[in-house]
Amino acid sequence: MSAELVIGPVLRRVAGTRATIWVETSAPATVRVTAGPAAGEATTFSAYGHHYAIVVVEGLTLDSATEYEVFVDDARVWPQPDSPYPPSVIRTRSGDDADQPVRLVFGSCRETTQHATPRQLPPDALDAYSRRLMTGADPAPDLLVLLGDQVYADIPSPAVKRFLRRRRGHEKHKPDNQVVSYEEYTQLYLESWCDPEIRWLFATVPSVMIFDDHEIIDDWNSSASWRRDVREQPWWPERIASGLASYWVYQHLGNLDPDQIAADPVYQKVLASADDATEVLRDFATEVDKEADGAPGYQWSYALDLGRTRLVVLDNRCSRVLDPDHRAMLPPGEWAWFAELARGDFDHLVVGSSLPWLLPPGIHHLEAWNERLAGSARPWVSRFAERQRRVLDLEHWAAFQRSFDSLAALFAEVGSSGAASISVLSGDVHHSYVARAAFRARPVAAPVHQLTCSPVHNQLQSLMRPVLRLGWWRGPATVARALARAAKVAAPTVRWKKLAGPYFGNAVSTLTHDGHTARVLIEGTTTGGDLREVAAVDLAPRTARVRRRRPVGR
Known part of the structure; x- marks a missing residue:
């Protein structure tokens, strides 16, 4: 056959x-x-x-x-x-191509299409974008940047759940309604990537991707305590090995350029055992998971240049340093790699980070306070803080204060050295917004922005919407900052304010660089499945101009 x-x-x-x-x-x-x-x-x-x-x-x-x-x-x-x-x-x-515009389309958090998901979600923004692109009404983007949760291993569709029930039989030790094996992971990609509009889009527009937690499990690598607890689950070794192996095959390998693919040590081993590379990938995935425990790892982060734009996409999950005394988003060697690239020759620096660097200020201070308490020498305090960390998902850059401040310092340096703009593209938080940073220690010439676009196809719980709106208000932020100060958390080295959002509907965003100018467009889905503009922000020159439309999801 x-x-x-x-x-x-x-x-x-x-x-x-x-x-x-x-x-x-x-x-x-x-x-x-x-x-x-x-x-x-x-x-x-x-x-x-x-x-x-x-x-x-x-x-x-x-x-x-x-x-x-x-x-x-x-x-x-x-x-x-x-x-x-x-x-x-x-x-x-x-x-x-130095004078050619660069267009990056980005977003995150995409459950499978409307007919496959058990919830009545608003229309899929990536489907809508694909349909519009087919008409030729828009210029094709240079790159599609997908910032995490491309598949949901812990929240599969009804079709995948049926597949699990048929396949598992006597395997009662595995969690109900969650994928564990590599074969089960393949069903997630088959279902998601064979959506007709997405299949055409992926075949037509170059794409790069990075994982977030749901490719593996909610709150993946949030703390050393979390890792100790999850290892007690009998299904975990197969889950982490299958998740990372399938991510390497389906997502990561294509992030590399041809020369990098040829030089990749895992790819070389896979080709050497082309008849069956199962053991190669299983052993690789099992070993690379140990990086969060301090073992030598594998670099999931990557970078590329388009014209005068440099995109660096960071691993915010697998390579975290979780030692309570040295918590960091990236291990030292990978941070040095990133910092060197950030100081390169370009006009615009774009950092792809599945988790937002700048959250609503009230939530930022809460996460910083929680991190300090979780490291307390008093067991009851640390246990309380760890429970709150997991329940409330307090594990973004704000919960890695050393990394947050290091990123701010790097941006201040790069932004004072001739860059036209610096943008952080993020997802994860199931709402979209634009925020601009201001540096306390010195003026920075280049405008620095947080651009968050999430979800592409998902939905935030209604009760969380007022919480996120309150996070931007000065009063709640002041209270949260007082909590952090009481725990002896230093004040952030940057201030930031919201320019657009928060928007709670499904959305996709486009970042455009043209010469030294930068502009972001956020588009949300209508009930009929089309896209409409909800905000457009001119990011550079420094004075940002915002054009607002009626917010998505309100």
């Missing part, structure tokens, strides 16, 4: 005259991609009974949009016959 296309094609990185395309096939095969005179070919590798290839297409023409075809063992599988969608193309930038 000949191999068929299971998932894909997924267009990942486009760099100069080369592009990478990821696919999953039903059996071992040779995958070939042709785009005009350009072409590439790869043999699949196999793991856990599944078969994957990442094809490097070489010889593309600069400053062009070229339709492409995908062949599996010489049978054309893409574009599909009688497809109602426009052809998929690979777009390249010009050789000297």
Whole structure:
């Protein structure tokens, strides 16, 4: 029986005259991609009974949009016959693209589409964006940046729950209605990425991704105490190994450019055991999880340049330092890598962080207070604070104060050294907003903003909406700051104010850089499934101008 296309094609990185395309096939095969005179070919590798290839297409023409075809063992599988969608193309930038605008579309937190989820969620913003892009009304973006919770291992759809019940049988030690094995993870990606609009979008727009907690489990790596407790669960070793192995295959591998893929030590081992790389990926995933305990790790963070824009996407989860005396978002070596890239030659620095750097101030102070109490030498105090940390999800940058202040100091340095703008793209918190930072120690020439867009397809509990609105108010923030001060938490080295939001509907955002200017557009879904503008903010020059529309979800 000949191999068929299971998932894909997924267009990942486009760099100069080369592009990478990821696919999953039903059996071992040779995958070939042709785009005009350009072409590439790869043999699949196999793991856990599944078969994957990442094809490097070489010889593309600069400053062009070229339709492409995908062949599996010489049978054309893409574009599909009688497809109602426009052809998929690979777009390249010009050789000297310093003056070309850069458009980044971003968002996070996407449960499966409306027909697959048990809740009556508002329309999917990424589906809506894909449909509009098909019309040709908008210029295609340079990159789609997905900032976490691309799949929900701990909140699967009814269809996946049925799959679990059929598959598990006697495996009663596993948690009900949560995925654990690699095979179960594959069902999440199959369901999410084969949504027709998303499949076309992924085949047409380059994309990069980073995990957040729900790819593994809610509150993943929130503290050393959390890790000790979760390890007592008999299903945890399989869950963490399957989650990280599947993330490496489905999401991380495509984040790298062709040279980085070839040099990746895990990929080299996978290719060396192409007949069955299951043990390679299982051992890798088991070992890399130990980085949060201080063991040598693997760098999930990555970076790329588009014109005069540098994007650095940070791992906010797997590589955390959780020693209570040295808590940090990144281990020292990875922080040094990031800081060096942040000081490079570019006009605009964009940091992709699944978790917001700047939260509503009242919530920020609460998280900083909680972190200090959780490190108390008095057991009853630390236990109380740890319970609150888990119940209230108090584990963002504000709960890693050393990292929060280090990031502020780095931005102050970079922003005083010629950068036109600095933006932090984030998700996780199920509402969208724009905030601008001001530095206490010295003026910083470059405007620094927090751009949060979440969810793409999910919904915040109604009772949380007033809490998040109150977090921006001066009164509650002052009370929360007094709590933090009483616990001897130093004042933040930055102040910040909200420019737009909070918006609680499903949304997708576009960050545009054109010369030294920067602008962000937040668009939310209507009840009919279209997109409408809810806010547009000119981020640079320094004085931001905001155009507001009726908020999503109000």
